[in-house]
Each structure stands twice: as structure tokens, then as C-alpha cells.
Amino acid sequence: MIIKHLKGWALLAILAVSAPVIAQDAPSAEEGKKLYEANNCGSCHALDKKVVGPALRGVTDRRSEEWLIQWIRNNEKFRKSGDADANALYEEYGGAAMNIFENLNPDQVKHILEYIKTAPVPTQEVAVTPGQPAEDNSNSIYILLILVAVFGVVLMVLSKVKNSLLRVAAEQDPEAYAEQMSKLPLWKRLLPSKLANMNTTVLSLFVTIIIGLPMAGYGYKFSISEVGVQKGYAPEQPIAFSHKLHAGDLNLNCRYCHSTVEESKSASIPALNTCMNCHKGVQLTEKYNGNVSPEIQKIYDALDYDPEAKPGEEYGSNPKPIRWVRIHNLPDHAYFNHSQHVKVGKLECQTCHGPIEQMERVQQWNTLQMGWCIDCHRNAGIDAANNNYYAALHAKAAGDIENNGNNSQYFGPDGKVRITPAMNGGLECAKCHY
Ligand code: HEC
Ligand code: HEC
Ligand code: HEC
Ligand code: HEC
Ligand code: HEC
Ligand code: HEC
Known part of the structure; x- marks a missing residue:
């Protein structure tokens, strides 16, 4: 009797304790998506394609949650702790280092994992390079289709004309007509007379040009837009961040922000937390009549940071993404490694990127x-x-x-x-x- 009661109480107690915990901390894919974007995971990862780091779809099946939390929050510490899988992965990616995200607590990482787990599989993906609308490519397909259609109509009209001429000829001299037709190869009998009477070489040239030119044009256009390497490309960025101000006037070292450039393949774009090292304080209120600079406000909005809030409560739970537009982008088949050039080769960034410290807005300096x-x-x-x-x-x-x-x-x-x-x-x- 007593035991029965105790069991009941214990069950109730467990329920009472765990229910609110479950309700509060159930990982939310929506929350995860925001965090994924706000931390620029997408600058190195895609769900279904290897970018700088692995494709992330299915990673929750490949690895345990505990492993993923440790990896994402501080992969460097995790590797140094001697975890074999973490070190193998790092080796596999040729020493490309992922950033450290200790700003994310374990629950936030769980949100991100939930997002990765549940993100819908895209049904039809159209490759779009930054600043290059997708229709660009399909336009050329339409032109090709139209040309083919025009060619078809011309053929039909010519063949109608031919048939009526033939009927006239056959009525006038049926025997001569039959003899002439039997000498012709089948394909010439089917083609309209105008085309069938052409020199074969000229005819094949004609066909090749009609079909080949648009195809070649399409191929060329596809290759340059797909490869996406354009000298002088200088897209507008979501925050008017100036390299001239930060790397020039303030003389910040490039490595302060592009912190992986010495040891890894990728130079990396800094997380907004790096900006907050200064911009918690630097708000430029004098310049904007007591308000925070609207451009710096964008950093705060992205991190859901409220400078007026009580200490410890400045960061809300509703970060919004900042999507920097990627400027330099080699095609997938080419391998470029920063550490090889910067550390081993001892090249200055400017040798390849030009005078970045004078640029208000970054532009691609070389063709790549x-x-x-x-x-x-x-x-x-x-x-x-x-x-x-x-x-x-x-x-x-x-x-x-x-x-x-x-x-x-x-x-x-x-x-x-x-x-x-x-x-x-x-x-x-x-x-x-x-
Ligand atoms: C600077 C580029 C970079 C950024 C930013 C980045 N990663 Fe990574 N990530 C990598 C690389 C590279 C690897 C492969 C291992 C290595 O070489 O460090 C990796 C590995 C991983 C793995 C392990 C994948 C596997 O197959 O086991 C996960 C999970 C992951 N990243 C999640 C994230 C999340 C979540 C974010 C954002 C909070 C993020 N990454 C941001 C570069 C990046
Ligand atoms: C205060 C942080 C900071 C410093 C210092 C800094 N950068 Fe950047 N860099 C950024 C941010 C943020 C972006 C992305 C937005 C943009 O393109 O302006 C970026 C973008 C770039 C890009 C273009 C990346 C792409 O999309 O292809 C290059 C190249 C670059 N930086 C080189 C440099 C060099 C070289 C230096 C030193 C002379 C430097 N940066 C100093 C923060 C910084
Ligand atoms: C080492 C400190 C430092 C870091 C790190 C830093 N900034 Fe700044 N930033 C400044 C200072 C100082 C100014 C103001 C210069 C002035 O007096 O006009 C400034 C100005 C700006 C402005 C111009 C605001 C305006 O309205 O004129 C923007 C935008 C900005 N920073 C964005 C960023 C971003 C984005 C990052 C991170 C990628 C970043 N900053 C990192 C120190 C920093
Ligand atoms: C030998 C030429 C070369 C040198 C030197 C060089 N870069 Fe790059 N950088 C590139 C190329 C090429 C890309 C495009 C890489 C890609 O798309 O895979 C690039 C891309 C970048 C990007 C975009 C993000 C990324 O990692 O792909 C940043 C940021 C960047 N470089 C910063 C720097 C900084 C900072 C330095 C100096 C410490 C530097 N680079 C030195 C050639 C160079
Ligand atoms: C030093 C680096 C480097 C070496 C060595 C190199 N390539 Fe490339 N290759 C690149 C880069 C970067 C691109 C992408 C940029 C471009 O399209 O030009 C590229 C593009 C290509 C393309 C795509 C065509 C195009 O223009 O888009 C082909 C094909 C190619 N390379 C073949 C070769 C062959 C074959 C060799 C050996 C004889 C070779 N490459 C050696 C760096 C290299
Ligand atoms: C401004 C000069 C410069 C440019 C531009 C340049 N490289 Fe290099 N590259 C070097 C130097 C110097 C080294 C020697 C450092 C080393 O051996 O690792 C090197 C080494 C390499 C290596 C390693 C070769 C080896 O045997 O160790 C690769 C791979 C490479 N570069 C790829 C590229 C690609 C891809 C591009 C173009 C997107 C490129 N580089 C553009 C100067 C350059």
C-alpha cells in the first residue's frame, strides 16, 4: 500500500519537474534557422552541398548530439581534447578551421540541430550566383527553343510548297517523276526540295549554325555566370561596413577579423560578435543626435541586442540574419588555400585583393x-x-x-x-x- 503510494508520488514529482522543462526547451527549428543565419553558418555550409565545410543535412544521424554541441561551440578545444572523430574530420578538410561559437549555449545549438534535421529538402534548385538573377540563364534556353520552333515552321512551310509542286510534276509526267524519286535517298525525299537540292556540306553547316550558335552562346553565358568570377564585382552589403575606416583609418589587422586566414583554407567572414568587441561601446550617438548610428543598430538588431537592457539581459532570443554578399568565389572544381599563400608563401593580402584598406566597399580586384x-x-x-x-x-x-x-x-x-x-x-x- 505504502509502496504503491510512493510510486504514485514519485511519478507525479517527476512529471511536475520535467513537464515545464520539456515545454520550455523543446528545440525549435524556427529558432534554429534564425541562429544559423545570424551566426553566418551559411557562409561556410549548405545543407545539401559541400561548401567550405561539409553539407549539413543528415549530420544529426552521423553524430551524437553531445558530439555536435562540443564541436559547434568550440571545435578547437574539442580537437585538442583528443576526440578521434573531430580530428579526423579536421584532417579530411585539409585543416580548414571552423569558427568558435561559444556565444551559443547548448540549448541554442540544439535549436540549430533541430533546424538542420527538419529543413525541407529543396525540390528544384536553380543555381544563382550573387547579383545574377536566375532568369539570365533560362532566357538563353527560351531563345534556343524559339529558334528551333522557327526552324521547324520554316521546314513545314517548305515541305507544303514542295508537296504541291510535286503533285503538279507527277500529274504532268508520272513515269519520269517516279524514276527520279526512286534514285533519291530516303532523307532527301522527306526534306523539302529547296533543302534537299542544297549541297550536303552547305546544308549541314546551315543546320549546325542554326542549332549550334545559340547552344554555344548559352554555354558561354552559363560558364561565365556560373563560375561567378568577375573582376570589379562590388555588391552592396547589408551593413555599410567600410574597410577603409576599419582596416585603413583605424588600422585594424586583417587577421583580427579574418581570423582563420593563417591556418586554414578559408579566410572566413567574422561573426557579428567580433564587431561587438567595439560596437557595444562605439554607438556614434554624438553623430546621430543622441541615437545609435542606424548602421550599428543593424548589428544590434541582428543579434537582438538591447543596449538599454539590464546587464545580463541585453541579448534577446530573436536574432535576425545578416547575409553578407559573397564577392570572391572560385568554382567548385578549383582548390585555393589561404594558409598556403599567406603563411607558407608569405604573400600580403593586397597582392591578390588590392588596396582593401582604401575601399569603402570591397571589390574583386583580380580576375581569379x-x-x-x-x-x-x-x-x-x-x-x-x-x-x-x-x-x-x-x-x-x-x-x-x-x-x-x-x-x-x-x-x-x-x-x-x-x-x-x-x-x-x-x-x-x-x-x-x-
Ligand atoms: C569559417 C567557416 C565555417 C563556419 C562559419 C562554420 N563552419 Fe561548420 N565547419 C567548417 C569546416 C571547414 C568543417 C569541417 C571540419 C574542419 O575542417 O574544421 C565544419 C564542420 C561542421 C560540422 C561537422 C559536420 C560533420 O560532417 O561532421 C558541423 C555540425 C558544423 N560545422 C556546423 C556549423 C554550424 C552550426 C555553424 C554556425 C553556427 C558553422 N558550422 C559555421 C567551417 C565552418
Ligand atoms: C573589423 C573587421 C574586419 C577587418 C579588420 C577586415 N575585414 Fe575584410 N571583411 C569584413 C567583413 C564584415 C566582410 C564582409 C562584408 C564586406 O564584404 O564588406 C569582409 C570582407 C572582406 C573581403 C571580401 C570577402 C568576399 O566576400 O569575397 C576581403 C577580400 C577582405 N574582407 C579582405 C580584408 C583585408 C585584406 C583586410 C586587411 C587589410 C581586412 N579584410 C580587414 C571584416 C573585416
Ligand atoms: C576595434 C574596434 C572595432 C571593431 C572590431 C569594429 N568596429 Fe566598426 N567602428 C569602429 C569605430 C571606432 C567606428 C567609428 C569611427 C568614427 O569615429 O566615425 C566604427 C564605425 C563603424 C560603422 C559606421 C557607422 C556610422 O554610422 O558612421 C559601421 C557601419 C561599423 N563600424 C560596422 C562594423 C562592423 C559590421 C564590424 C564587424 C564586422 C565592426 N564595425 C567592427 C570600431 C570598430
Ligand atoms: C594568392 C592570392 C591571395 C592572397 C595572398 C589572399 N587571398 Fe583572400 N582570396 C583569394 C582567392 C582566390 C579567394 C577566393 C577563394 C574561393 O572562392 O575559394 C579569396 C577569398 C577571400 C575571402 C572570402 C572568404 C573566403 O575565405 O573565401 C576573404 C575574406 C579573404 N580572401 C581575405 C584575405 C585576407 C585577409 C588575406 C591576407 C591575410 C588574403 N585574403 C590573402 C586569394 C588570395
Ligand atoms: C595554380 C592553380 C591551377 C593549376 C596548376 C591548374 N588550374 Fe585549371 N583552373 C584554376 C582555377 C582557379 C580555375 C577557375 C577559374 C577559371 O575559370 O579560370 C581553373 C579552371 C580550369 C578549367 C575550367 C575552364 C574555365 O576556364 O572555366 C579547366 C578545364 C582547367 N582549369 C583545366 C586545367 C588543367 C588541364 C590543368 C593542368 C594542365 C590545370 N587546369 C591547372 C587553377 C589552376
Ligand atoms: C601573387 C602570387 C600568387 C597567386 C596570384 C596565386 N598563387 Fe598559388 N602560390 C603562390 C606562392 C608564392 C606559392 C608557394 C607557397 C607554397 O609553396 O605553399 C603558391 C602555392 C600554391 C599551391 C601549393 C603548391 C605546392 O606545391 O605546394 C597551390 C595549390 C596554389 N598555390 C593554388 C593557387 C590557385 C588556385 C590560385 C588562383 C586562384 C593561386 N594559387 C594564385 C603564389 C600565388
């Missing part, structure tokens, strides 16, 4: 085309002597110079020793193509 990469790999000097990475190459060059003196291939046009990335395999297709 293959010829541009190759050009520099042929000509850039590398300091092979003081870099262990080049020990073997350096020894080889030293040996060659000893044997061949001034004729050594390791002398540049100016008669000085010159070692280039090309000599280290920098022109091999597989180095840049997956």
Missing part, C-alpha cells in the same frame, strides 16, 4: 582566373632557403647551380637565383583541381 594563378606561380619568387617546407627543393636547386653554374634553370633573367612555385609543382593540374 586560372591564367592569373599560373602567371604568379611562374614568376613569384619563394624564399626556399629559410623555409623547411622547401628543404628538398632548396637542396635540388643548390645542387643544380653547383653543377651547371650560370646555366642553371634556377637563375632568373636578372641573373639572380629565382625559385618559383612552378618549380615546386605549382603548375600541376592536380594541385589546383579536385
